[in-house]
Amino acid sequence: MIRPRTKIVIADDHPIIRCGIKAVLEQRAEWWVCAEAADGEAAVRLAREHAAEIVILDYGLPVLNGLEATRQIRRAMPETEVLIYTMHEDEGLVREILRAGARGYLLKSEDDSELLAAVAALNRRQTYFSPRVTEYLLDDFLSGQAVDQRPELTPREREVVRLVAEGESNKRIAARLGVSVKTVDSHRTTAMRKLDLRNVVDLVHYAIRNKLTSP
Template sequence: MSEDALRLMLIDDHAIVREGLRAVLEDDNGFVVVAEAGCGNDALRQFAAATPDVVLIDLVMPGLSAAETIRLLKRIDPRCNFIVFTSFAEGEMLRETVQAGAIGYLLKDASRDDLVSAVRAVALGQPWLHESTQRLLVDLLRKPLPSDPFAALTPRELSVLELIGEGLSNRRIAQRLNLTEGTVKGYVSTVLEKLDVADRTQAALYFTRQAARD
């Protein structure tokens, strides 16, 4: 492995997709895949030790969402850049991943040359958008964010917030929602950020006040 090789991490819940990406990318001497993960929680466990320059992440995965995974990994290493690699262009999910820190967006039917070019561009901090998503992204970013913070939460995040409001710990929430404790921790971090509150106590108070108004 060349010391100058770009270090890549692949996050996709389909092993065959990761195998295909590795085969294409490592065929170019300038790339080396240093880690693979099937979900966001697995990626969180490997990320710090792998020190990738670029992460290619699937848009739709079990557990942590792509946006949540990107946001948490960015906290570990803000210098790392992210490409969302997906089979379809979905509006709101696209905006969430861009706001979380992704600067590349590539569809899975992209050519080998486009894939290699996207990785190289994103490694330099340059945005790379599949042509079919460029207008969609511009239209989305022109729209104001919802004034009601609850409207910015996904159904799963709302469920977590409701259980925070009941005073449950992460372990109890995980048991209630049949999730891992690590996944719940990721959801809690996202909820606090979206509500712009400092801790779960403030989040619980916020939920209680809003529920009373409704």
């Protein structure tokens, strides 16, 4: 059986940049750039119309910037992955973008190979950051304690936390552990409440600090 191609929406207000991104992505036969947008509002609309699996957004989009577009896409389509592809390196912006639900942040100064790697990672439900962005996040991790002294998780809660931090969706975790999606969501919610974590970004920080993720 032939697998359907991954549908990708590109949003950038510069046509030449959109053309370049499309040319890079179409090196992979299994990916399909199904729509292009010149502003954030159009990106949200096209992502919904095409049921896109990945949306690539510049931050500096007109009408809706990349941050607000990310929020709206993730709210309307929780299974759609968002990659921010931008020149902006501000640490505060990186944190806000990740809190909004993007799971990839790539600088336009990176090689085309990094763009391919980022899209491939998001297509596998994994996170991907530019090396310099990773440095920002590691600085945050290292500024805290090497190991958090927080309430103990059960073995199953630790397993769910690890898999979420490694980029797995609730549905994939449920299939992997042989439990229902509702059970996975319950373990995830309980773990986050025990650890006083607000969002997935905080959960990833916790998992890395406590060496729960695979090397």
